[in-house]
Amino acid sequence: MNLNSKEGTAGITALLVIAIVLAVNFLVGGLGLGNARVDLTQNKLYTLADGTRNILDRLNPDKPVTIRYYETSDDRIMPPQLKMRATVVRDLLLEFQTAAKGKIILERLTPNPNTEDEDRAREDDLQGIQVNQDGDTLYFGMAIQSAAQKEVLPFLNPGEETSLEYNITRAIQKVSKTSKTVVGVMTSMPIMGSPMFPFQQQRGQQPWVLIQRLRMDYEVRDVPMSSDKIDSDINTLVVIHPADITEAAEYAIDQYLLKGGKVIALVDPQSIVAKRVYSNQPNPMTGQPGGVINPTSDLPNLLKAWGVSFSKTQVVADVNYRSAQGGQNPLDLELPAEALSQTDRITASLQPLRVLVSGAFTLDTRDGIESTILASSSKANEMLDVSEAESLTPERMNTFSPTGRPQILAVRLSGKFKTAFPGGRPKTPAAGLESGGAQEDTTAPKPADAPAPPVVTTSPAAPVATPKVETPAKPAEKKEEFNISDGTIKESVSSEGMVVLFADADMMYDELCVARDRLGEMVAANANLPLMLNAIEVLSGGGDLLQVRSRAATQRPFLKMAELREKVDQKFRPQRQALQTKLDETAQKMGPLRVKDGQLADPSQIKELNELMKTQSDINRKIREVKREQNKEIEFTKSMIVLLNFLVVPLLVVSLGILLAIRRRVITAAV
Amino acid sequence: MKSRDLENTLAIFKREFLSYFNSPVLYVIVVIYLLATMAFTFFFGQQLLETNNASLTETFFVWHPWIYVVLAPAVGMRLWSEEHRLGTFELLMTMPLSPWQAIIGKFFAAAMVWLIGLALTFPVIITVCWLGNPDPGPMITGYAASYLYALGCLAVTSAASAYTRSQVVCFIVSVALCIALTLIGHPGILNTVLNTVPSVLEPVVRFISYLSFMDHFFEMTRGIFVLRDVLYFVSVIIVALIVTHMGLRSKRA
Numbered sequence: 001m002n003l004n005s006k007e008g009t010a011g012i013t014a015l016l017v018i019a020i021v022l023a024v025n026f027l028v029g030g031l032g033l034g035n036a037r038v039d040l041t042q043n044k045l046y047t048l049a050d051g052t053r054n055i056l057d058r059l060n061p062d063k064p065v066t067i068r069y070y071e072t073s074d075d076r077i078m079p080p081q082l083k084m085r086a087t088v089v090r091d092l093l094l095e096f097q098t099a100a101k102g103k104i105i106l107e108r109l110t111p112n113p114n115t116e117d118e119d120r121a122r123e124d125d126l127q128g129i130q131v132n133q134d135g136d137t138l139y140f141g142m143a144i145q146s147a148a149q150k151e152v153l154p155f156l157n158p159g160e161e162t163s164l165e166y167n168i169t170r171a172i173q174k175v176s177k178t179s180k181t182v183v184g185v186m187t188s189m190p191i192m193g194s195p196m197f198p199f200q201q202q203r204g205q206q207p208w209v210l211i212q213r214l215r216m217d218y219e220v221r222d223v224p225m226s227s228d229k230i231d232s233d234i235n236t237l238v239v240i241h242p243a244d245i246t247e248a249a250e251y252a253i254d255q256y257l258l259k260g261g262k263v264i265a266l267v268d269p270q271s272i273v274a275k276r277v278y279s280n281q282p283n284p285m286t287g288q289p290g291g292v293i294n295p296t297s298d299l300p301n302l303l304k305a306w307g308v309s310f311s312k313t314q315v316v317a318d319v320n321y322r323s324a325q326g327g328q329n330p331l332d333l334e335l336p337a338e339a340l341s342q343t344d345r346i347t348a349s350l351q352p353l354r355v356l357v358s359g360a361f362t363l364d365t366r367d368g369i370e371s372t373i374l375a376s377s378s379k380a381n382e383m384l385d386v387s388e389a390e391s392l393t394p395e396r397m398n399t400f401s402p403t404g405r406p407q408i409l410a411v412r413l414s415g416k417f418k419t420a421f422p423g424g425r426p427k428t429p430a431a432g433l434e435s436g437g438a439q440e441d442t443t444a445p446k447p448a449d450a451p452a453p454p455v456v457t458t459s460p461a462a463p464v465a466t467p468k469v470e471t472p473a474k475p476a477e478k479k480e481e482f483n484i485s486d487g488t489i490k491e492s493v494s495s496e497g498m499v500v501l502f503a504d505a506d507m508m509y510d511e512l513c514v515a516r517d518r519l520g521e522m523v524a525a526n527a528n529l530p531l532m533l534n535a536i537e538v539l540s541g542g543g544d545l546l547q548v549r550s551r552a553a554t555q556r557p558f559l560k561m562a563e564l565r566e567k568v569d570q571k572f573r574p575q576r577q578a579l580q581t582k583l584d585e586t587a588q589k590m591g592p593l594r595v596k597d598g599q600l601a602d603p604s605q606i607k608e609l610n611e612l613m614k615t616q617s618d619i620n621r622k623i624r625e626v627k628r629e630q631n632k633e634i635e636f637t638k639s640m641i642v643l644l645n646f647l648v649v650p651l652l653v654v655s656l657g658i659l660l661a662i663r664r665r666v667i668t669a670a671v
Numbered sequence: 672m673k674s675r676d677l678e679n680t681l682a683i684f685k686r687e688f689l690s691y692f693n694s695p696v697l698y699v700i701v702v703i704y705l706l707a708t709m710a711f712t713f714f715f716g717q718q719l720l721e722t723n724n725a726s727l728t729e730t731f732f733v734w735h736p737w738i739y740v741v742l743a744p745a746v747g748m749r750l751w752s753e754e755h756r757l758g759t760f761e762l763l764m765t766m767p768l769s770p771w772q773a774i775i776g777k778f779f780a781a782a783m784v785w786l787i788g789l790a791l792t793f794p795v796i797i798t799v800c801w802l803g804n805p806d807p808g809p810m811i812t813g814y815a816a817s818y819l820y821a822l823g824c825l826a827v828t829s830a831a832s833a834y835t836r837s838q839v840v841c842f843i844v845s846v847a848l849c850i851a852l853t854l855i856g857h858p859g860i861l862n863t864v865l866n867t868v869p870s871v872l873e874p875v876v877r878f879i880s881y882l883s884f885m886d887h888f889f890e891m892t893r894g895i896f897v898l899r900d901v902l903y904f905v906s907v908i909i910v911a912l913i914v915t916h917m918g919l920r921s922k923r924a
Contacts, residue, residue, distance in 0.1 A: 011920075014913045021906045026878065028899045041894035076862045087890065198788050337854030542786070556725040558802040641802075642713045645794045650702045653791065657698035664693070 009241035010601035021558050035532040037091075044640045048095050051544035052169045057095070058515045059103040063145045066105045069093055072137045073110040075137050085158050086140065092164060093142075096172075104172070111139040129153035144168070166345070166545075173541060180541045180582075183214055184234035186223040186253075188243040188293055189271075189278050191508075207516045209522055210532060218540070225330060230256035232242045235540040237267040238532075240507035241274055243294035249424035250301050258489040262498045267303075268314050269359035271295045272388050278551050279508070294384075297505060305420030306413055307366035315357050315389045316503075319400060320378035323354055330397070331357045331389055333377070334526070335409070340375050344412065346500065346535045347374045350527040354512055357389060358504035360407035368416035368495070373412035375502075383407070385533060413499040418548045424488045500535050508532060547578045564637055572630045576623065586612055679768040683776025684783075691784050700732055700745050701788045704797045707738050708792055717793075725803030730878030731795055732813040732892040736853055736885060744845035747919065748838045751776050755836035760922070770919050772913055778829055785821045789814065809894035816891035819904035823884060825847045826875075826911030849884075852907075857885025864895030 018154060039047045059065060069087050078086070092106075097106045101159065111121040111128075113136045121128065121139045128137035146152045151171035156164065175668050193207030206212075214220050222232060223237065228248040237256060242249070242265070257263050269273075275295040288486070298311045300321055303310050317330040321339060326332025337351040347353075353375055360383065363371050380402045513528035524530055538545065590612045711734035712719050712727075719730040733867045754760035763773060799805045828845035835841045852859055861880050868876055884907075886902075887900040 011917060014917050016912050017913055021910050024904055025899075025906050026881075026903055035900040038896040039894065040812055040896070042806045042808055046893075046895045075865065080857075084889065556803050556805055557721075557723050558725060560802045561720075561723065641720065641798055642709075645713065645798060646706065646709045649791045649794060650705050653698055653701050653705070657695065660692060661695075666871065 013404045038366040046091075046552045048345070049165065050292075052096075052165060053099055054373055054544040055169055056100040056103065059100060059172070059176055060221070061103055061236065063105050063176065064105050065176055066102075066107060067093060067142055067144050067168075068109060068120070069098070069142045070109050070111050070117070070124070070126055072112055072138045072140065074112040074136075075148055077113070077136050078140075082138075082140055082611055085156070089156060089164065092168070096168065099161075102493075111137075119221060125152050125154065142168075144171040144175055146172075147603060149177075151175050151520050154623065170537075170541060171544060172584060173545060181217075181236075182234045183213065183218040184221045184223040184230060184237040185214075185240065185260045186225060186227070186242065186351075187240040188247070188297065189241055189274055190221075191240060192222050196436050208508065209510050210508050210529060212538065213529065213533065213659070218536070219360050225598060226669050227410040230261065232256070232259055232261070234261060236264060236536050236538065237260045239263065239269055239299070240508060241266060241271050241297045242299060243271075243274060243297040247301065250299060251421050251426050253299070254302060255489055256500065257417055258419060258492050260493055260496070264500045264502075264539065265302075266502040266505040266508065267297045267301060267310060267359070268503070269310075269315050270357045270389065271297065271505050272356055273506045273509045279488055279621050285554060292477075301420040303501075305366075305418060307364040307369060307371075307412070307500060308411070308505065309364065310359060310360040311383075312359070314359065315386060316360050316381050316409070317378050317384045317389070317392070317400070318377045318407075319402075321395065322378045325354075326356070328394070330400075331384075331392065333358065334450065335375055335377075338434055339378065339406075340527075341373060341407075341626060344372050346412065349412075350524050350531055353504075353531060354507060354526045355409060355504040356512060357507040358409050358507075360409060360503055361411055361501060363411065363552055367416075368418075369413050369497075372412045372414075373408050373410075374412055374500070376406035376408050379404050379406055381407050394542055407457055409504065410500070410502045410543055413497075413501070415497060416495045417497040417499075418492075419488060419490050421488060422490065426488065464504060498539050500539065567635060568630055568633045572626055575626050579619055579623050579626065583616065584618050585625070586619065590616070622639075648665070676769070679772040680779075683768070684780050685771050685778035687777050691813070692781065692790060695828065696745070696749075697784065699770075700742055701791065703792055704742050704788050705835050707742075709795070711738070712795060713922075714873065725799045726809060727805070728892045729794075729801060729884055733889075736820055736888075738889060740849035740853055741846055743785070743821050743824030744828040744831075744842050747781050747825045747885050748832055748841040748845060750781060750829050751832040752835055752838045752841045752913070755922065757817065758839070761920075762767055770916055774915050774919070775828070778912060781829070782800055782822055785825065786818065789818055789821070789826040794825055797873045804809055806894065809892060811892050813892040815896070816892060816900075818887050819891075820888055821886060823852075823904050823907045823911075826908040827852065830911040830914040830918065831913040833922070842877055852882070852884045854883070854885075856880045856886045902907045 035045070039045070071089070075083070093106055097104050109117040109120060111118040113134075118137070118139070121141075124143035125142070126139050126141045128139050130136070131138050141154050141155045144153070151174050153167055153171065187244045190205060191208040192211055196204045211220060221231070221234060222236070224246065226249065227250065230252045234256070237253065239253065253263060265395075271293075272295070274293040274297075279292045279295075298310060298312050298626070315331060316333070318333050319330050321333045321335055322328045322330050323334035326334075333355050335353040337354065338586070340347040340351060340353060342348050355375075360377070382400055383401060388396075469597065507528045513525060515525040516522060516523045590609060708731070712731045716733065717730050719727075722730060751760070756765060764770070796810065824845075827848050828841065831845045831848060832838075832841040835844070861876070863871060864876050880905075884904075887903045890897055891900055
């Protein structure tokens with residue numbers, strides 16, 4: 001090619017263009033500039049949730065979070081499946097980095113065998129997977145650190161893709177927090193344990209496993225039942241069996257919630273633990289005979305204000321979800337996955353949940369409050385009176401009449417709550433005597449420790465305060481705002497109020513939620529404990545973390561197929577049931593004729609038995625035929641779908657081709 | 672582009688597009704394509720009706736690259752080889768149009784044929800919509816990714832056909848090139864190459880493996896358009912058409 005010719009110039013230009021195109025690709029792909037993307041999935045599965053963005057916005061620029069992402073790059077070690085997943089993780093981390101606007105430092109390390117990065121991965125406690133006999137180890141995880149606090153995602157299991165964004169966001173939030181989260185516990189039962197009391201030679205009581213477990217991650221603070229104010233630095237308040245709760249305490253919970261606190265409450269129409277374990281036990285502090293703990297608990301004013309009705313006299317009996325440990329007692333329930341919400345972060349992927357003599361909620365809509373049912377009974381339930389439940393006999397089950405609709409056993413409420421005490425602080429004798437102007441001043445939260453600015457929405461036109469306002473207002477101004485009436489806040493300061501309600505308090509008692517394994521270690525016996533820990537984690541993480549939903553494509557099942565199966569099943573059910581009844585009858589008749597002591601009674605019986613056996617095999621054959629027929633209908637539909645997909649369009653294309661060919665031939669012949 | 676250029680390109684497009692319908696090859700290829708996609712979707716790997724998941728990502732789109740590496744060259748092999756063989760290329764070049772107009776016109780005609788082929792897979796969409804409640808996003812991006820893949824293969828075929836007068840040679844070379852572009856990112860192959868080349872060449876091998884079609888295809892079938900993936904396919908098409916242009920020029924010279 002002559003370079004001076006026209007062709008030569010064109011050739012060089014073409015080569016230059018190719019080189020530029022390759023370079024652009026390399027820059028865009030290799031340097032991560034091409035991460036710009038359009039997410040077309042229905043639930044925006046590959047876009048950061050607003051909650052994540054809010055959390056990233058709130059990060060302190062002076063205390064950046066470092067994400068050390070470890071991904072073995074050696075293709076000899078990294079399986080293709082993980083390699084594909086790694087692209088997703090890398091893209092997600094880049095999104096985090098972009099959204100954090102410099103507050104996240106992303107380090108990408110490649111811990112290939114025998115490298116310094118591999119040593120760092122070990123230092124960061126990453127979980128390596130040995131892939132061959134040479135001891136080569138694969139790493140795929142991350143360490144998230146801010147100052148001295150570190151959270152590790154030891155291995156990014158492809159099966160847990162659903163919660164990748166949530167796990168990273170949670171870790172970022174956790175390491176960027178300066179102080180330990182405070183969880184308040186309010187209860188009428190001695191669940192916090194008691195110290196050893198040397199004078200009475202009494203052994204101190206261990207706190208419930210729930211409390212022990214909570215103390216590992218949180219600062220757990222005892223909130224007495226007699227409280228008329230709840231510290232505003234408590235992130236989540238757990239109320240367990242609030243028997244005989246006073247209006248003042250309810251008022252305190254109400255105000256705490258409206259100020260931005262989160263509440264988890266376990267109420268119970270009949271707490272077996274309170275009744276059988278704690279009532280009339282000697283008081284460990286004094287050795288004196290203990291009092292009686294009311295087995296019934298409720299939050300009468302609060303539940304009403306939240307739009308939840310709860311009967312203190314009725315409990316749920318459910319014949320479908322009877323727990324095996326409970327000896328088939330319909331009051332001792334084990335709730336499988338289908339009874340729990342699989343979309344809510346608190347209950348998703350947990351099962352089974354065990355409840356003992358649980359009550360049920362009925363929901364009534366309230367403006368601004370959204371409710372999510374977390375757990376419900378099966379349709380085969382009946383509401384029993386507490387007194388009847390106590391003396392439940394197996395015979396009673398014969399007259400069992402199911403309600404046909406599931407009962408709500410646990411519910412999550414979120415949104416903007418209104419006070420349960422619109423008239424202001426309840427006038428209890430104690431409060432009436434003690435509280436005056438001075439008392440009100442002390443109950444007003446200090447600007448510094450309030451979880452959200454305590455601005456009272458006094459009229460609909462009043463602006464709602466944003467939680468981001470951090471400048472402490474002058475105390476005088478605060479006082480003025482709070483002294484409208486008696487300082488009662490009428491409405492949530494933000495729309496992120498959160499309440500989780502359970503209709504059973506016994507579920508967190510050690511005997512019902514943990515068991516000892518063979519080594520004597522306490523292990524979760526069911527989902528009760530993980531559920532409560534989930535709920536506390538989710539709630540104390542704040543509303544933002546709750547918004548970070550699952551990123552995985554949700555399963556979209558073939559509803560039509562299930563519908564069809566059910567329809568066919570319904571069609572054949574009477575036939576199958578009739579045959580089954582016949583089969584049972586035959587088996588019953590055969591029973592007395594069967595071999596006794598190795599011998600049959602007489603020849604007539606032998607003959608009868610043979611006939612019955614023949615009938616039995618006939619019925620079995622018919623049942624098989626019915627089942628085959630049933631399967632055939634489903635298979636027919638499937639085959640039709642496949643055939644239609646296969647044949648219709650190709651046949652149309654072929655027909656069109658033939659038609660056009662004939663037309664052409666006709667035209668050519670005419671010419 | 673001037674209106675005259677556009678007219679020329681459109682004229683070539685029309686001539687080429689209609690000529691496809693006059694040849695039985697088109698019908699055969701489209702029918703094979705439809706039968707192959709449906710067979711893979713319903714009988715091989717994860718079978719659509721057994722997955723109980725109204726998504727086409729893992730069952731339908733996953734097979735498209737393998738179908739295109741064979742069928743796209745079958746559609747594109749006649750682009751220039753036929754003209755060379757019949758001697759109509761010289762005739763075409765005497766007409767008052769530039770090689771670029773011919774290249775683009777012919778490429779879009781072949782692209783349109785694929786668009787029709789792809790559109791004819793609509794029964795599978797009706798099926799999943801009837802059976803369940805699919806997410807439309809991944810379907811849209813999946814079809815776009817599939818089409819881009821087909822166009823990539825077609826552009827490569829166009830480049831190959833510019834250099835040979837035999838359709839068979841063009842077909843074989845194009846299939847080989849498309850398979851190579853599909854497989855260079857395959858971890859097994861990459862490992863074997865990495866094990867044999869000196870470590871200095873490793874970055875080069877990695878860069879070449881980045882050019883694999885496959886790596887840029889799958890993310891799109893999940894419901895997202897990522898700039899780098901779309902850009903990649905567009906680049907492949909541009910480069911292949913430039914190579915076609917170079918081939919035609921060298922033939923003419």
